Structures are given as C-alpha cells and as structure tokens.
Amino acid sequence: MTDMVEATEAAEVIIRFAGDSGDGMQLTGDRFTNASALFGNDLSTLPEYPAEIRAPAGTLAGVSAFQVHISDHDITTPGDAPDVLVAMNPAALRSDLHTLVPGGTLIVNKDTFDDRNLAKAGYDHNPLDGDELAGYSVIEVAMTSITKDACKDLGVKPRDADRSKNFFALGLLSWMYSRPVEPTLDWIDSKFAGKDLVIGANKAAFNAGHAYGETTELGAQRVIVNAAPLSPGTYTNVNGNTALSWGLVAASQLSGLPLYLGSYPITPATDILHELSKHKAFGVTTFQAEDEIAAVGAAIGASYGGSLAVTTTSGPGIALKGEAMGLAVSLELPLVVVDIQRGGPSTGLPTKTEAADLMMAMYGRHGESPMPIVAARTPSDCFDTAIEAARIALMYNTPVLLLSDGYLANGSEPWRLPDVADLPSIDVEHATEFNQTNEDGDGVFWPYLRDENLVRPIALPGTPDLMHRIGGLEKEDGSGNVSYDPDNHELMVHLRDRRIASIPVPDVEVEGDEDADLLVVGWGSTWGAITGAVRRVRTSGLKVASIHLTHLYPLPANLGDVLRSYERVLVPELNLGQLVRILRAEYLVDAEPLSKMRGQPFTAGEIQHAIGDRLVALEGGRS
Amino acid sequence: MTDVLDPGTEMDLDPVPETTRSDWSTDQEVRWCPGCGDYSILTAMQLLMPELGSRREKTVFISGIGCAARFPYYMNTYGVHTIHGRAPAVATGLAMARPDLDVWVIGGDGDMLSIGGNHLIHALRRNINLNILLFNNQIYGLTKGQFSPTSQKGKVTKSSPVGLVSRPFNPISVALGAEATFVARTHDMDRRHMQEMFRRAYEHEGSSFVEVLQNCNVFNDGVFATITKKDVREDMLIDLQHGKPILFGSEKQFGVARRPEGVVIVEVAEAGIEYILVHDETIRNPSTAFSLSRLAKTPATPTPVGVFRAIDSGEFSTSVAAQIREVQAQLGRGDLASLLRSQPTWEV
Numbered sequence: 001m002t003d004m005v006e007a008t009e010a011a012e013v014i015i016r017f018a019g020d021s022g023d024g025m026q027l028t029g030d031r032f033t034n035a036s037a038l039f040g041n042d043l044s045t046l047p048e049y050p051a052e053i054r055a056p057a058g059t060l061a062g063v064s065a066f067q068v069h070i071s072d073h074d075i076t077t078p079g080d081a082p083d084v085l086v087a088m089n090p091a092a093l094r095s096d097l098h099t100l101v102p103g104g105t106l107i108v109n110k111d112t113f114d115d116r117n118l119a120k121a122g123y124d125h126n127p128l129d130g131d132e133l134a135g136y137s138v139i140e141v142a143m144t145s146i147t148k149d150a151c152k153d154l155g156v157k158p159r160d161a162d163r164s165k166n167f168f169a170l171g172l173l174s175w176m177y178s179r180p181v182e183p184t185l186d187w188i189d190s191k192f193a194g195k196d197l198v199i200g201a202n203k204a205a206f207n208a209g210h211a212y213g214e215t216t217e218l219g220a221q222r223v224i225v226n227a228a229p230l231s232p233g234t235y236t237n238v239n240g241n242t243a244l245s246w247g248l249v250a251a252s253q254l255s256g257l258p259l260y261l262g263s264y265p266i267t268p269a270t271d272i273l274h275e276l277s278k279h280k281a282f283g284v285t286t287f288q289a290e291d292e293i294a295a296v297g298a299a300i301g302a303s304y305g306g307s308l309a310v311t312t313t314s315g316p317g318i319a320l321k322g323e324a325m326g327l328a329v330s331l332e333l334p335l336v337v338v339d340i341q342r343g344g345p346s347t348g349l350p351t352k353t354e355a356a357d358l359m360m361a362m363y364g365r366h367g368e369s370p371m372p373i374v375a376a377r378t379p380s381d382c383f384d385t386a387i388e389a390a391r392i393a394l395m396y397n398t399p400v401l402l403l404s405d406g407y408l409a410n411g412s413e414p415w416r417l418p419d420v421a422d423l424p425s426i427d428v429e430h431a432t433e434f435n436q437t438n439e440d441g442d443g444v445f446w447p448y449l450r451d452e453n454l455v456r457p458i459a460l461p462g463t464p465d466l467m468h469r470i471g472g473l474e475k476e477d478g479s480g481n482v483s484y485d486p487d488n489h490e491l492m493v494h495l496r497d498r499r500i501a502s503i504p505v506p507d508v509e510v511e512g513d514e515d516a517d518l519l520v521v522g523w524g525s526t527w528g529a530i531t532g533a534v535r536r537v538r539t540s541g542l543k544v545a546s547i548h549l550t551h552l553y554p555l556p557a558n559l560g561d562v563l564r565s566y567e568r569v570l571v572p573e574l575n576l577g578q579l580v581r582i583l584r585a586e587y588l589v590d591a592e593p594l595s596k597m598r599g600q601p602f603t604a605g606e607i608q609h610a611i612g613d614r615l616v617a618l619e620g621g622r623s
Numbered sequence: 624m625t626d627v628l629d630p631g632t633e634m635d636l637d638p639v640p641e642t643t644r645s646d647w648s649t650d651q652e653v654r655w656c657p658g659c660g661d662y663s664i665l666t667a668m669q670l671l672m673p674e675l676g677s678r679r680e681k682t683v684f685i686s687g688i689g690c691a692a693r694f695p696y697y698m699n700t701y702g703v704h705t706i707h708g709r710a711p712a713v714a715t716g717l718a719m720a721r722p723d724l725d726v727w728v729i730g731g732d733g734d735m736l737s738i739g740g741n742h743l744i745h746a747l748r749r750n751i752n753l754n755i756l757l758f759n760n761q762i763y764g765l766t767k768g769q770f771s772p773t774s775q776k777g778k779v780t781k782s783s784p785v786g787l788v789s790r791p792f793n794p795i796s797v798a799l800g801a802e803a804t805f806v807a808r809t810h811d812m813d814r815r816h817m818q819e820m821f822r823r824a825y826e827h828e829g830s831s832f833v834e835v836l837q838n839c840n841v842f843n844d845g846v847f848a849t850i851t852k853k854d855v856r857e858d859m860l861i862d863l864q865h866g867k868p869i870l871f872g873s874e875k876q877f878g879v880a881r882r883p884e885g886v887v888i889v890e891v892a893e894a895g896i897e898y899i900l901v902h903d904e905t906i907r908n909p910s911t912a913f914s915l916s917r918l919a920k921t922p923a924t925p926t927p928v929g930v931f932r933a934i935d936s937g938e939f940s941t942s943v944a945a946q947i948r949e950v951q952a953q954l955g956r957g958d959l960a961s962l963l964r965s966q967p968t969w970e971v
Contacts, residue, residue, distance in 0.1 A: 234962070281957035300705075327705060
C-alpha cells in the first residue's frame with residue numbers, strides 16, 4: 001500500500017469498536033489489537049459483550065463492544081474514554097456515544113441508519129441529521145453497500161457479503177492508524193482456510209476499507225502511533241485466561257505432577273477449560289463434570305491420587321464448591337481453586353467484571369477453614385499467579401484460591417515471555433516410608449504427623465504398606481484417627497489456622513512517593529487503573545504512593561507498618577469495600593473505600609480524581 | 624524441570640502376597656449400632672478381599688456421609704471419607720488420575736440417591752471403573768430416622784409423622800435408566816451371595832452398581848425381613864441366573880414371563896415352562912432388565928436379586944487416557960517454551 005497521506009504522530013489512541021453482537025466486533029477488535037501488537041505498540045484491551053449469545057439484532061441489549069488502547073509508551077489500562085468510536089448501527093451509537101471524548105472521532109456505518117434500526121435503538125429521529133453530533137468529528141461511511149459492491153464480482157451472495165462489513169471497518173481503521181495489513185490478510189487466509197468465498201469477501205471488504213481511507217478526504221485524519229520502547233525480548237499478546245491456563249501447565253511441568261482440571265462451564269471461566277483441553281500433549285486431563293460440586297470433588301480425588309489438581313469457576317460456582325473446599329482444608333490436600341469473578345449476586349452480570357468475591361474467598365466456608373488467597377493484577381500476571389497458587393498448594397498441602405476477574409480474563413496485553421529456565425522450581429515429595437512406631441514396635445504411617453512448617457506428609461495410594469484413611473471428620477493430631485476429643489479439636493483448629501497463617505509471602509513494595517500523605521492500596525485487576533492514576537498525579541507534581549497485594553491471605557508481614565505510615569489510605573475496589581474491611585479489622589487503620597459497581601473496570605481518571613480530592617482535603621486540613 | 628509423572632503405569636512385578644481377613648481389617652473400633660446390617664457387609668468384604676487377588680495398597684474405598692460411609696475406616700486399604708453425596712465425584716477424579724487403582728464407592732440411599740443422585744447417574748452414564756455399593760435401608764439412620772428417597776409411600780417417620788406422600792426411587796431402575804453397564808442386587812442376610820455380587824462388580828470393566836438391601840435395626844428394623852429372612856427367601860427372592868429360566872418358590876413353581884405390559888410373575892404349571900423368560904444379563908438394550916427391576920414392590924412382593932445387567936462397553940478413564948497418549952504419540956510431549964510461543968510473537 002502506498003502512503004499517499006502524511007500521518008501525524010500521536011503518543012496514544014483509544015479506539016472503541018461497537019456494533020451488534022452479530023457484527024463481529026470482538027473479532028475486529030482482536031485483529032486490530034494483534035496487528036498493533038506485532039507493530040510494537042504497548043496496548044491494553046477491554047472486550048465488552050452481552051450475556052445473550054444472540055440478543056435481538058439491532059437492539060441496545062445486543063450491542064457488543066471492544067475497546068483497545070495503543071501507545072508508544074508503557075500503559076496500564078484500556079483507556080478512560082475512546083478517541084474514536086466506530087458505531088456499526090444506531091444501537092451502538094446510542095449505547096456507547098457517551099463514552100467518546102468530546103471532539104472525538106465518530107465513524108458510523110450510515111447504511112444501517114434506516115427507520116427500522118433507528119426504531120429498534122429507540123431513536124424517534126435520525127441522529128445523523130441535524131446537529132446533535134456537532135461536538136464530534138463525524139465520518140459517515142456506507143460500509144454495507146461498499147462492502148457489497150466490493151464483493152459482487154466474487155460470486156458472494158449479498159447477504160453473505162453483508163457479514164464482511166466488519167472487515168471494511170477494520171480496513172478503514174488499519175489505514176487511519178497506519179497498521180500493517182499483512183498480518184490481517186494472512187490471518188484471514190488461515191482462519192477461513194477451505195472457505196474461498198469467505199476469504200475473498202473478507203479480503204475484499206478489508207481492502208475496500210483501506211482504500212476508502214486512502215482515496216477519500218479522510219486524509220487529514222491519518223495518525224501513526226509509534227512502537228513503544230518495551231524491554232528487549234520476545235513478546236506475545238495474551239489474555240488473562242490463556243495466561244492462567246499456561247501458568248497451570250507450567251506448574252505441572254515444574255512440579256512433575258500431571259495436571260488435572262475438574263470444571264463446569266461458566267462465564268467468564270470457561271475459556272480455561274477450553275484452553276487446557278487442547279493441551280493433552282502436556283499430559284493434561286480435563287474433566288467437564290456434571291456440576292460445579294462434581295468438578296471440585298473430582299479434582300480432590302485427582303489430588304489424592306497425586307495430580308496437580310485444579311478446579312475453575314466464577315462466583316456462583318465457588319458458592320457451590322464451598323463444602324468441598326472445606327473438605328480439602330480438612331484433608332490438607334493440594335488444590336487450586338480458580339475464581340474468575342463476575343458481576344453478582346446470583347447470575348448477576350455474567351459477562352461483566354466485578355471483584356466482589358473477596359469476602360467469600362476469605363470467609364465463605366463453614367467452620368474455621370483458612371485458605372491461602374492470591375490475586376492476579378494484569379492479564380499476563382495470571383501466568384505467574386497461577387504458578388504461585390500451585391506452588392503454595394503443593395508445598396503446603398492446602399487448597400488455594402486464585403482470584404481473577406472478567407476484565408483480566410478477556411482483556412489482553414503484550415507479554416514479554418519468560419525464560420522457562422527462570423521459573424520457580426516446585427519440588428514435591430511424597431511419603432514412601434513409615435514415620436512412626438506403634439506400641440508393638442511396628443512401623444506405621446501417621447498422615448497427620450506434621451513437619452516444622454506444620455505440613456502433613458502425603459502418601460499416595462499405591463504406596464506399599466502406608467495404607468491409611470482420611471476424611472472430613474475431625475482427626476487426631478498425628479495419627480489422623482477420628483477423634484471427638486475437645487482438646488484435640490481445639491489443637492487441630494489452631495494448627496490448621498497457624499499452618500496457613502505462617503506461610504511466608506513476600507513483603508509489599510511501595511510504588512511512588514514513600515513520603516506521601518496518601519497511600520492507595522489495591523488488589524487484583526485494579527492495578528492498571530491505580531498505576532495509571534498514580535503516574536498522572538505524580539506527573540502533575542503531587543505526591544502519592546501505592547501498594548498492590550498479590551497475596552491476600554496470608555497478608556504480607558510488612559503490610560501493617562506500611563499502612564500505618566500514611567495519613568490517609570484509599571482502597572479502590574470493584575465491590576462495596578471488602579479489602580477495606582479486612583485492613584481495618586486486621587490493622588486498625590482508617591482506610592477508606594472507593595467503590596465502583598458498574599460491571600466495568602476503573603478508569604485511571606476515576607482514581608486520579610479520587611486521589612486528587614483526598615490530596616486537596618489533606619492540604620485543606622493543614623492550612 | 625522433571626518429566627511429568629505417569630502414575631500407576633509401572634508394572635507390579637512382585638506376585639500379590641497371600642492375605643487373610645485380618646490383613647484387610649483396621650484397628651479402629653467399628654461404630655455401627657449392634658445388630659446393624661452393615662457388619663455383615665463389612666465381614667463379607669473383608670473375607671472376599673484375600674480371594675480377589677487385589678493388593679491392599681492399590682485398593683481405595685471412597686465414601687460419602689451416612690452410616691454406610693464409615694466403611695473405609697474399617698478396611699486396611701487407602702480410603703477417603705468425603706462429604707455427603709460426593710463420593711462418586713471424588714472417586715471419578717481418583718479413577719481418572721489413577722487407572723491402576725481398584726476404587727470402591729460406598730454409600731447409603733440418602734447419600735447416593737438424594738443429595739448425590741446427580742453424581743451417581745453421571746458416574747454410571749460415563750461407565751468409569753468404579754465399584755459402587757449402595758447400602759439401601761430405606762431410612763436416614765445417622766440423622767436418626769427421617770424418610771429417604773427409597774422409603775415406601777405411606778411410611779411413618781419423624782419427618783413424615785402422618786405418612787410419606789411421595790413415591791420411592793427403585794435404585795436398580797435408576798441405575799438401569801442411566802444405562803449402567805453392571806447392575807446387581809443382593810442383601811445383607813446372605814454372605815455368599817453378597818460376595819458373588821461384589822466379585823462380579825470387581826471383575827467388571829466400567830461402573831458397577833450393586834444395591835445391598837440392608838437392615839437398619841434401630842430406625843427401620845425388619846423392613847426387608849418379608850423377603851430376606853431365611854424361611855421366606857425361596858418364595859420371596861427371585862434369584863436371577865444368567866442363561867437360566869427365571870424360576871422361584873420352594874418347588875420352583877413360580878416363574879417370570881414376558882407379557883405385553885412388561886414382565887410378570889406366573890405359575891409355571893399354568894403358563895408352561897416354555898413361556899418362562901430365560902435371563903440374559905448381556906442384552907445391550909436395557910429394557911428387559913428394566914422390566915425385571917419393575918417386577919417387585921420391594922419388600923412386599925417377590926424381589927429379583929442377582930445380576931440384572933452386565934455388558935461390555937468402553938470404560939471412561941481408559942478412553943480419556945488413550946486420547947492423551949494418542950496426542951502425545953502424534954505431537955510428542957509438550958514443550959513449555961513452544962507453548963508460550965504458540966500465538967503470534969514479535970521481538971523487541
């Protein structure tokens with residue numbers, strides 16, 4: 001392609017593709033993202049789609065959107081507000097226009113703005129007429145008809161050609177943002193291999209979109225976002241669920257234990273089941289169980305048999321698994337329980353993000369049943385956090401909760417691939433010999449005879465002579481025999497509590513100004529928005545510090561001291577203040593919540609404003 | 624980095640050691656009520672084990688919750704006493720991870736047909752290699768006497784003081800409805816018969832389901848006495864024998880014949896011996912076995928015991944493992960560094 005038009009440089013741009021669920025917006029956004037990744041930008045994405053597979057076409061409920069933020073520098077969020085909104089129909093315009101920055105570029109497929117579609121979107125007039133969009137730079141393109149024209153000589157039926165209009169939009173945006181075209185054309189070839197008409201139509205639409213940009217007066221709009229100075233290495237663009245799945249495979253390799261996944265389909269966790277089902281070459285066994293309880297039950301069985309056992313779900317599934325997690329606590333068997341959180345309660349907002357399961361993770365079981373909890377902070381961090389969850393489970397013979405959320409699960413970012421040799425080792429030893437002598441002087445195996453870390457030995461079935469029984473009834477310390485003795489129960493409750501509480505976790509590290517008055521505390525996927533906000537505030541010359549928790553139980557040993565050394569503590573969470581309660585209860589600090597319950601992640605701007613307000617108040621308090 | 628284990632694929636080179644009942648018994652005090660039918664089932668199992676040629680360390684008993692679920696504590700094998708209803712699920716994971724083990728699942732009628740009904744039918748549907756023994760006493764014992772999903776309509780219990788309104792599950796019908804590949808019934812008053820059914824279950828490849836009619840002498844005493852007491856057995860138990868006409872009674876004067884409405888009990892002299900159904904446990908279509916399961920209003924009318932169905936069908940965990948081996952044979956063992964590079968990559 002020729003570069004007829006000089007492109008202007010921009011440090012970053014945020015683009016939002018919005019259309020009907022059937023318009024292929026997720027795919028369009030995904031391809032734009034991949035082309036940008038290969039081009040060398042830093043990026044962050046936010047796919048947003050409805051819970052219905054096919055909501056009524058053309059309605060507000062059916063709008064599916066994909067936001068991507070590309071930059072020539074390090075970024076941490078999919079962006080506060082898009083600079084460009086691509087609206088494929090009136091419903092997409094109506095539902096997403098409010099997200100667009102004032103003066104932003106609005107690209108609409110004007111073919112869809114007919115009476116029927118306008119009515120479905122709830123318009124009693126055509127917004128393209130009149131001046132209600134005067135505050136934006138509006139580009140109206142007849143995407144459907146141009147796509148049909150471009151396809152008419154290929155023998156593609158007009159109805160099928162209509163389905164390629166998302167590639168027109170992709171072609172146009174690829175031109176506007178100087179994206180390389182080859183990766184997309186190659187991808188079309190491989191994705192639709194064997195379907196020549198589809199390949200032809202999609203390429204024709206893509207090229208038509210690209211040419212449209214080149215040959216029309218859009219010239220002035222062309223922008224280039226240069227590659228970001230990322231640290232040297234091999235990169236791939238990865239979403240959270242894929243990274244998490246790979247982390248589990250890595251943990252299996254690092255521990256030498258076969259990976260067993262017991263799972264039941266639930267949004268937004270299901271992709272982990274899909275991904276791991278592909279990796280039989282790694283000896284991965286996946287079991288799609290009859291329900292959530294069977295999924296965790298089977299994982300416990302596999303763990304007892306010597307596998308690295310995992311169960312994956314979302315909040316409602318965690319509720320169902322609660323009793324079995326209590327069993328795993330009592331049996332002291334390694335188990336990784338993955339919760340990809342979503343909007344709740346009940347079915348709630350299955351495809352939208354939220355992080356309101358922390359209290360359930362921490363306290364949501366019967367009896368005193370502590371479990372270590374770790375939370376991933378970015379899509380690629382899901383890889384490391386999965387390894388960490390598996391490491392804790394296997395080294396300390398305990399179920400571990402791994403928290404992610406819908407935003408991390410589906411969002412993606414460039415990931416500098418680790419050197420496999422640098423991954424932590426996980427050395428698992430199983431008992432093969434007697435560890436105790438009975439009153440007759442014979443060797444016996446005591447399954448609850450703990451080591452210096454209070455970890456019990458595990459003898460796998462099949463190990464000669466070490467036959468023993470374990471179960472959910474209270475066990476006698478040491479022998480593991482059923483015991484109803486009150487002294488023993490109190491001892492065992494304390495042992496179970498101490499053995500988890502004393503698992504060593506790394507100290508938190510303070511980012512930003514250690515001498516600031518305000519500390520922002522985060523966990524999970526708020527990392528990107530908090531980090532972005534703190535950078536902006538500090539760039540403006542004000543002081544602020546932040547910490548981010550990967551280990552939520554046990555909490556880092558230095559956390560109390562860090563919290564107490566700031567005048568104010570602000571805790572942004574996608575819940576009504578769950579970590580805040582834990583911090584207040586554990587450390588008696590006057591931490592303050594910042595809540596958002598909209599099914600969407602925080603933007604950096606929202607947290608920036610909240611920080612600004614607190615800093616003003618602090619300043620006011622002093623003057 | 625180590626090679627991923629393939630547990631359980633190593634061969635047992637040593638011959639199976641000779642054992643006796645005491646080798647299979649633990650030192651734990653048995654805590655069922657005196658006179659409970661569970662004692663005779665336990666004895667039958669402990670006496671059978673030395674004869675089966677299995678290894679103690681390769682044998683695992685998994686149970687749920689209920690009186691029956693205490694069983695693993697008394698077997699000197701590996702064992703897990705899990706949670707209410709979930710034993711088939713835990714056992715499924717274990718059997719998938721470790722096809723080398725003999726996994727037995729023990730539970731009662733409340734455990735396996737009420738709270739754990741879903742896991743039972745799906746384990747049977749998958750045909751995973753588990754030996755599932757359901758001790759049916761038609762009552763909740765451990766919670767002290769509520770009706771169970773197998774209690775008879777009209778049953779007066781603490782939770783149905785004026786009589787139970789709902790109709791019961793027939794465990795054999797449920798198992799056959801799930802197309803279980805091995806389905807049998809026995810009772811706690813006949814050790815030899817129990818052992819024969821347990822042995823057949825053990826030898827069967829796939830899910831084996833055995834209903835054991837078991838007396839709860841505290842909360843439902845004698846519920847099966849009308850069919851299992853020695854002096855009534857000939858007339859009230861219909862002993863299913865593969866390849867033989869289905870006859871019962873002291874003079875074998877009664878038989879089972881097929882009629883348009885299903886199978887029915889007839890007098891042989893009236894119907895003619897040539898019309899008596901010859902039992903064939905290997906028929907793939909479960910309809911006839913299902914008809915046999917509907918024959919009795921247990922324990923009021925003559926009740927079939929023995930093997931209803933025993934067919935060969937693909938076993939689940941072996942098929943799952945075979946898929947993994949096939950992929951590994953095609954692609955080789957997975958390489959982590961390659962996995963991380965399996966999507967488009969770029970260099971900086």
